[in-house]
Amino acid sequence: xxxxxxxxxxxxxxxxxxxxxxxxxxxxxxxxxxxxxxxxxxxxxxxxxxxxxxxxxxxxxxxxxxxxxxxxxxxxxxxxxxxxxxxxxxxxxxxxxxxxxxxxxxxxxxxx
Amino acid sequence: xxxxxxxxxxxxxxxxxxxxxxxxxxxxxxxxxxxxxxxxxxxxxxxxxxxxxxxxxxxxxxxxxxxxxxxxxxxxxxxxxxxxxxxxxxxxxxxxxxxxxxxxxxxxxxxxxxxxx
Numbered sequence: 001x002x003x004x005x006x007x008x009x010x011x012x013x014x015x016x017x018x019x020x021x022x023x024x025x026x027x028x029x030x031x032x033x034x035x036x037x038x039x040x041x042x043x044x045x046x047x048x049x050x051x052x053x054x055x056x057x058x059x060x061x062x063x064x065x066x067x068x069x070x071x072x073x074x075x076x077x078x079x080x081x082x083x084x085x086x087x088x089x090x091x092x093x094x095x096x097x098x099x100x101x102x103x104x105x106x107x108x109x110x111x112x
Numbered sequence: 113x114x115x116x117x118x119x120x121x122x123x124x125x126x127x128x129x130x131x132x133x134x135x136x137x138x139x140x141x142x143x144x145x146x147x148x149x150x151x152x153x154x155x156x157x158x159x160x161x162x163x164x165x166x167x168x169x170x171x172x173x174x175x176x177x178x179x180x181x182x183x184x185x186x187x188x189x190x191x192x193x194x195x196x197x198x199x200x201x202x203x204x205x206x207x208x209x210x211x212x213x214x215x216x217x218x219x220x221x222x223x224x225x226x227x228x229x
Contacts, residue, residue, distance in 0.1 A: 105154050
């Protein structure tokens with residue numbers, strides 16, 4: 001049973017526009033959410049995170065929004081750049097547990 | 113800094129053969145993990161080790177064994193490889209919760225691509 005879901009396998013946007021990647025979860029015990037970025041032939045790298053006590057966290061061009069009542073989070077990239085083209089994974093962890101549960105990933109393609 | 117190092121990067125096995133994937137981290141992290149990545153399935157946890165001397169099953173442990181050799185090293189063994197184990201395997205590490213590690217960030221290696229024929 002997939003506890004973290006990314007329903008869009010792929011997303012294409014033009015350079016300079018906004019990219020919005022979505023993630024849904026089912027486990028109400030998740031208290032921390034992370035986004036990872038993965039380039040081909042490389043390991044995933046941490047991008048941004050948000051605690052369940054917040055509804056927004058911003059880091060430069062990247063903003064993560066959390067809607068706890070809907071069990072939904074999204075990653076906004078503004079403005080999108082070709083170098084942002086990668087697979088993005090949403091991940092979550094339970095209170096007091098270290099292991100992360102990952103979503104299936106969304107492949108973002110930013111075209112010039 | 114090397115971070116998390118995995119070997120080998122590529123391996124081709126025949127069904128029934130055995131092999132061990134090696135992982136080492138130089139960040140003095142307590143916890144280590146093995147994930148596999150498959151198309152449409154994302155990253156799934158195979159086994160993890162919260163600290164030296166302990167190991168626990170993740171979501172998909174069947175067909176695998178692990179050894180936490182010391183604080184730095186965590187190996188994954190396939191005793192009798194099957195085509196269903198064709199995948200990209202990632203090792204990761206993290207510090208302790210509450211020990212300058214609030215976010216739960218994992219640091220990943222570059223991956224090991226395994227093909228079982």
